Amino acid sequence: DSGVTQTPKHLITATGQRVTLRCSPRSGDLSVYWYQQSLDQGLQFLIQYYNGEERAKGNILERFSAQQFPDLHSELNLSSLELGDSALYFCASSVVREAPSYNEQFFGPGTRLTVL
Amino acid sequence: AQSVTQPDIHITVSEGASLELRCNYSYGATPYLFWYVQSPGQGLQLLLKYFSGDTLVQGIKGFEAEFKRSQSSFNLRKPSVHWSDAAEYFCAAAESSSNTGKLIFGQGTTLQVKP
Numbered sequence: 001d002s003g004v005t006q007t008p009k010h011l012i013t014a015t016g017q018r019v020t021l022r023c024s025p026r027s028g029d030l031s032v033y034w035y036q037q038s039l040d041q042g043l044q045f046l047i048q049y050y051n052g053e054e055r056a057k058g059n060i061l062e063r064f065s066a067q068q069f070p071d072l073h074s075e076l077n078l079s080s081l082e083l084g085d086s087a088l089y090f091c092a093s094s095v096v097r098e099a100p101s102y103n104e105q106f107f108g109p110g111t112r113l114t115v116l
Numbered sequence: 117a118q119s120v121t122q123p124d125i126h127i128t129v130s131e132g133a134s135l136e137l138r139c140n141y142s143y144g145a146t147p148y149l150f151w152y153v154q155s156p157g158q159g160l161q162l163l164l165k166y167f168s169g170d171t172l173v174q175g176i177k178g179f180e181a182e183f184k185r186s187q188s189s190f191n192l193r194k195p196s197v198h199w200s201d202a203a204e205y206f207c208a209a210a211e212s213s214s215n216t217g218k219l220i221f222g223q224g225t226t227l228q229v230k231p
Contacts, residue, residue, distance in 0.1 A: 002159060033218065043206060043221035056216035090159060094217060102148050102167060102210065102217060107160040 003027065004108035006091050012114045018079040021111045025072055025093030031055070032074040033094075033105060034066055038087035049074055081115045088112050118143050120209050122222035129197050130230045137192040137225050139207030147209040149190040150219065151181055155203045163205075166190060167212075177201070202229045 003026035013019055025032050034046040045058035049068035060066075063081075068074045078085060089112075092105040119142045129135050141147060148167050152160040164175025171183040181192045190207060207222040 002161075004159075031217065035219075035221075042223045043208075045218040045220065048216055048218055056218050058218060092160075102212070104162060104165065105217065105219065106162075107152075109159040 002106040002108060004091060004093050004106050006089075006108035006111050008111060009109065010112050010114070012116065013081060014116055015081055015083060017081050017115075018077065019081065019113065021076040021078070021089055021091075021113070023074045023076070023091030023093075023108060025074070025091075026106055029093035029095050029106070030072065031094045031103075032068055032072070033092040034060075034074070034076050035090040035092065036087045037090060037110070038084075040084075043090075046076070078113070083115050086113055086115045118147075118209070118211070118220055120207055120220050120222040122205075122207055122225050124225045125223065126226045126228070128228040128230060131199050132196050135192075135194045135197045135201070135227070137205050137207075137227070139190045139192065139222055140188050141190065141207075141209050142188065143209060143211070145212060146185060148212055149181075149183060150208040150210070151175065151179070151190075151192045152206045152208060152221075153177075153203050154206065154224075160206065163192070197227075197229055199229045199231065202227055 005024045007022045030051045033048045037043045046060040048056040066076045088110045090110045091108045094103040094105045121140045150165045151163040166183045206224045208219040
């Protein structure tokens with residue numbers, strides 16, 4: 001158990017709908033990362049938040065957004081869902097990331113999203 | 117563009133045999149390097165990491181990896197594979213000079229272990 005929790009475990013929805021995925025980082029971790037794992041694209045970085053502020057953005061679609069709340073949990077919002085959005089969405093957390101040091105990312109179990 | 121490549125999509129080895137999974141990276145400067153394992157239906161677990169120093173790093177579950185700057189490689193090895201090692205393995209990298217820490221992953225290698 002990494003200490004990172006994600007809810008829900010599974011989500012089945014229809015095209016055009018909107019969903020929210022939730023992530024609670026490990027206690028004390030300030031940084032949250034979201035990754036998408038799909039058969040076509042593999043594991044891709046979406047977005048990172050650090051202590052409530054966006055720090056880095058990857059290949060995240062405009063239909064997707066995220067935020068990190070004062071209690072450090074994070075939510076990933078996916079809207080106008082398409083079939084191609086079906087994937088496993090991982091959240092990871094780390095203490096902090098300040099170059100040149102690096103802190104290990106701990107991954108949650110993921111949320112499997114199926115868009116029908 | 118930064119990238120991580122795992123040339124082997126699928127590898128099958130017999131239980132007790134040795135294993136080597138290949139990983140190559142393309143970065144401006146030497147990145148931080150990682151190997152993760154993902155068992156079916158599970159999240160990602162870190163096996164080992166390389167930041168600097170000794171080019172042979174030891175990890176959990178009997179795995180080790182060797183960093184070779186000249187070949188831009190970070191190959192994962194295990195002397196004797198167990199059936200429980202069957203899983204998907206991901207090589208990943210992060211910029212050493214960046215404050216983001218975002219990971220770029222290879223496509224993964226699925227390991228099958230024959231009894």
